[in-house]
Amino acid sequence: MKYKVLNKNSVINYIYEIKEIADYFGTDEVEAKEIGDGNLNFVYIVSSLQNKNKSLIVKQAVPYLRCVGEDFPLSRERMTYEIRALTKFKKITSKFIPKLYHTSEQMSVVVMQYLDEHIILRGGLIDKKIYPNFSDHISTYLARVLFYTSSLALQSCDKRELIDEFNGNVELCKLTEDFVFTFAFMENETNDNENVKNNPLANMLFDDMEFKEKVLELKYKFMTQTDALIHGDLHTGSIMLNKDETYVIDPEFAFVGPFGFDIGALLSNLVNNYVHHHIVTGDQEYKKWLLKTIEEMLKMFDEKFFDLWDAQENSSLILDGYIDDSALEKYKSKFLTNILRDSVGFAGCKMARRVFGVAGVEEIRGIKDKGLRAKAEKMILQIAREFVLKYDSINSIEQIIEIIER
Amino acid sequence: MKYKVLNKNSVINYIYEIKEIADYFGTDEVEAKEIGDGNLNFVYIVSSLQNKNKSLIVKQAVPYLRCVGEDFPLSRERMTYEIRALTKFKKITSKFIPKLYHTSEQMSVVVMQYLDEHIILRGGLIDKKIYPNFSDHISTYLARVLFYTSSLALQSCDKRELIDEFNGNVELCKLTEDFVFTFAFMENETNDNENVKNNPLANMLFDDMEFKEKVLELKYKFMTQTDALIHGDLHTGSIMLNKDETYVIDPEFAFVGPFGFDIGALLSNLVNNYVHHHIVTGDQEYKKWLLKTIEEMLKMFDEKFFDLWDAQENSSLILDGYIDDSALEKYKSKFLTNILRDSVGFAGCKMARRVFGVAGVEEIRGIKDKGLRAKAEKMILQIAREFVLKYDSINSIEQIIEIIER
Numbered sequence: 001m002k003y004k005v006l007n008k009n010s011v012i013n014y015i016y017e018i019k020e021i022a023d024y025f026g027t028d029e030v031e032a033k034e035i036g037d038g039n040l041n042f043v044y045i046v047s048s049l050q051n052k053n054k055s056l057i058v059k060q061a062v063p064y065l066r067c068v069g070e071d072f073p074l075s076r077e078r079m080t081y082e083i084r085a086l087t088k089f090k091k092i093t094s095k096f097i098p099k100l101y102h103t104s105e106q107m108s109v110v111v112m113q114y115l116d117e118h119i120i121l122r123g124g125l126i127d128k129k130i131y132p133n134f135s136d137h138i139s140t141y142l143a144r145v146l147f148y149t150s151s152l153a154l155q156s157c158d159k160r161e162l163i164d165e166f167n168g169n170v171e172l173c174k175l176t177e178d179f180v181f182t183f184a185f186m187e188n189e190t191n192d193n194e195n196v197k198n199n200p201l202a203n204m205l206f207d208d209m210e211f212k213e214k215v216l217e218l219k220y221k222f223m224t225q226t227d228a229l230i231h232g233d234l235h236t237g238s239i240m241l242n243k244d245e246t247y248v249i250d251p252e253f254a255f256v257g258p259f260g261f262d263i264g265a266l267l268s269n270l271v272n273n274y275v276h277h278h279i280v281t282g283d284q285e286y287k288k289w290l291l292k293t294i295e296e297m298l299k300m301f302d303e304k305f306f307d308l309w310d311a312q313e314n315s316s317l318i319l320d321g322y323i324d325d326s327a328l329e330k331y332k333s334k335f336l337t338n339i340l341r342d343s344v345g346f347a348g349c350k351m352a353r354r355v356f357g358v359a360g361v362e363e364i365r366g367i368k369d370k371g372l373r374a375k376a377e378k379m380i381l382q383i384a385r386e387f388v389l390k391y392d393s394i395n396s397i398e399q400i401i402e403i404i405e406r
Numbered sequence: 407m408k409y410k411v412l413n414k415n416s417v418i419n420y421i422y423e424i425k426e427i428a429d430y431f432g433t434d435e436v437e438a439k440e441i442g443d444g445n446l447n448f449v450y451i452v453s454s455l456q457n458k459n460k461s462l463i464v465k466q467a468v469p470y471l472r473c474v475g476e477d478f479p480l481s482r483e484r485m486t487y488e489i490r491a492l493t494k495f496k497k498i499t500s501k502f503i504p505k506l507y508h509t510s511e512q513m514s515v516v517v518m519q520y521l522d523e524h525i526i527l528r529g530g531l532i533d534k535k536i537y538p539n540f541s542d543h544i545s546t547y548l549a550r551v552l553f554y555t556s557s558l559a560l561q562s563c564d565k566r567e568l569i570d571e572f573n574g575n576v577e578l579c580k581l582t583e584d585f586v587f588t589f590a591f592m593e594n595e596t597n598d599n600e601n602v603k604n605n606p607l608a609n610m611l612f613d614d615m616e617f618k619e620k621v622l623e624l625k626y627k628f629m630t631q632t633d634a635l636i637h638g639d640l641h642t643g644s645i646m647l648n649k650d651e652t653y654v655i656d657p658e659f660a661f662v663g664p665f666g667f668d669i670g671a672l673l674s675n676l677v678n679n680y681v682h683h684h685i686v687t688g689d690q691e692y693k694k695w696l697l698k699t700i701e702e703m704l705k706m707f708d709e710k711f712f713d714l715w716d717a718q719e720n721s722s723l724i725l726d727g728y729i730d731d732s733a734l735e736k737y738k739s740k741f742l743t744n745i746l747r748d749s750v751g752f753a754g755c756k757m758a759r760r761v762f763g764v765a766g767v768e769e770i771r772g773i774k775d776k777g778l779r780a781k782a783e784k785m786i787l788q789i790a791r792e793f794v795l796k797y798d799s800i801n802s803i804e805q806i807i808e809i810i811e812r
Binding site for chain 1: 557562563565566569570573574576579580583588591592593615616618619622623625626629630631632633722723724725727728729730732733734736737740
């Protein structure tokens with residue numbers, strides 16, 4: 001089918017041609033509503049008028065940034081990579097990916113489960129919601145996806161095929177290279193320049209060459225390390241959940257990149273939230289829960305990744321019989337320490353870029369009181385700086401928690 | 407043109423249909439001779455009967471390993487990557503690549519300059535030939551190819567396109583993974599098992615878990631680090647030269663891999679030759695020249711890579727204005743130390759694999775006296791072991807020379 005942009009009406013005709021969806025709604029009448037919260041894409045909820053529980057999400061990419069308009073072209077092929085990533089993730093760890101009803105790379109469309117009993121994690125964290133299963137769920141997701149798309153599980157040719165499938169996601173990788181690792185740490189027109197102007201904190205950051213040299217190291221890893229298929233933008237806005245269920249959404253930035261990038265994204269966003277509560281609500285209990293969640297997430301990731309590796313026979317990296325158990329354990333443990341280190345480094349970059357960069361986070365940029373906001377920014381940059389400067393000598397999760405608490 | 411295997415007769419008809427080649431030979435009569443020394447491919451010299459100076463090389467890949475026969479299938483697409491690599495290298499550093507008259511991915515054929523005044527470097531080194539320009543030439547080749555195909559020079563999208571072009575070279579990458587990093591360090595049917603049997607040195611190597619754990623680290627780098635377009639098999643058999651000219655040939659293993667792999671290949675082969683002379687000829691002068699060559703090659707590579715970097719403006723990694731000069735110098739110097747370290751590590755793997763692995767080198771496996779050969783093997787493994795165990799703490803070229811001399 002030739003690509004065309006759908007609207008509230010044509011989206012209904014479009015999905016009714018898909019048998020599985022026609023069956024889903026049966027003889028019901030349906031209506032489509034656009035949801036305004038998609039930054040990049042058009043998102044519709046299509047619902048049955050007869051049965052309020054029957055709804056689906058239709059998401060379509062347009063050849064520009066939806067929130068800015070046609071003046072900011074961005075190729076709609078981003079949806080191709082979102083579709084491919086969702087499909088892979090679904091196969092590897094079905095429970096944490098919404099049900100997919102239909103995908104079309106030609107139409108840049110995905111039709112999926114409407115998560116009506118779930119909210120975006122970022123919102124939940126700002127509202128001090130407790131998610132007792134989140135660390136367990138997300139660590140399973142991370143361990144399974146990262147392990148099964150790495151050279152620890154895949155044969156050499158399958159790994160290269162995976163690289164092929166995502167190697168074309170150039171535009172979105174470039175966005176990360178620019179906005180996460182570069183522009184936010186120097187004078188740039190895309191920054192939040194109202195805040196940058198005459199701000200000693202911004203001057204300090206932009207002049208912090210020790211920090212920026214380390215950021216280059218991490219940027220280089222992002223650009224050249226093909227560990228595993230990563231989500232690429234796994235902040236707390238890319239997770240929908242409730243107390244019982246956790247879903248990962250929006251993987252349009254997916255490509256074969258470094259293990260630590262997604263873990264770092266989560267770590268950074270949880271710490272941003274911690275700083276928010278430290279400065280704004282002062283809620284000790286919630287802060288404790290956040291630290292516990294960070295600790296559990298990292299620890300369980302470690303254990304689960306280790307377990308998957310233990311269960312794995314021949315891989316392209318390690319042939320059975322090549323190395324004895326005790327040496328292998330040592331190798332594995334070093335390997336996981338390296339993942340942890342990279343995660344901390346990436347977390348530092350991602351925290352720092354939220355302060356003056358183009359895309360702020362609600363937890364910090366949303367603080368109305370200017371004095372409090374400045375305090376929060378200072379604290380974010382302190383932690384981020386330590387993360388980035390020390391990432392390659394981190395040996396334990398405790399060290400990370402210490403840096404945050406101090 | 408549909409693929410067909412050429413022979414002594416059809417090869418002439420084939421090349422005469424290429425205008426540039428028909429022009430080259432003019433009205434001369436020509437004859438084709440097969441050269442027996444190609445392991446993987448069929449290689450013909452096509453020469454004018456009237457003018458002995460007019461000769462060309464025609465190289466064609468067949469869908470199996472030529473030296474073993476049709477029982478060992480190996481896809482002829484390896485020539486696709488050889489053609490692509492030769493073409494890229496030629497553009498980047500024309501002087502060190504033979505003139506290309508014709509290439510055809512469909513026919514798996516390349517027609518190129520016949521290097522009649524040059525010999526294979528390995529042979530020259532065994533015969534104690536001095537090549538005063540070799541370190542200068544090869545360091546220029548390495549610096550230019552590695553720099554200009556890396557993210558230090560290429561824009562993000564061009565780098566990913568380069569990865570695309572070579573990502574399909576799966577079979578040959580797998581050969582390296584297996585034969586350089588794995589089989590040669592464990593019981594395996596492909597090894598030189600006559601030498602392995604009841605050999606305490608082999609037992610020691612196969613049981614050396616400290617060594618093998620580090621080899622895994624390096625194998626993982628080989629599999630996942632996309633620094634630059636590398637030759638992939640740059641031993642002293644892939645270089646033809648005389649005192650004035652140096653040519654790099656046979657890049658069928660080319661792919662986007664770690665910076666240190668080609669440098670390590672050269673280092674390992676020069677050290678193998680050093681050990682040969684230490685044990686077999688005892689020629690102090692030649693040993694000195696070899697050490698000097700190693701030192702110069704590494705030092706000049708460093709300087710030239712640095713110079714290219716200095717001359718480079720915006721890259722996908724470093725935007726002008728992002729970092730100040732003194733921090734950038736520090737970053738560059740760390741970056742080059744990392745290249746050196748990886749080179750030493752890869753060199754260690756490559757030396758060690760030549761001892762018991764499937765493909766020996768003339769310098770060691772060619773030693774007729776069993777006692778001397780065992781001595782050479784022991785020395786090779788000692789140096790290789792130190793290279794592999796210490797690679798990630800190497801800080802200078804002097805340290806490398808010290809390890810070799812001791």
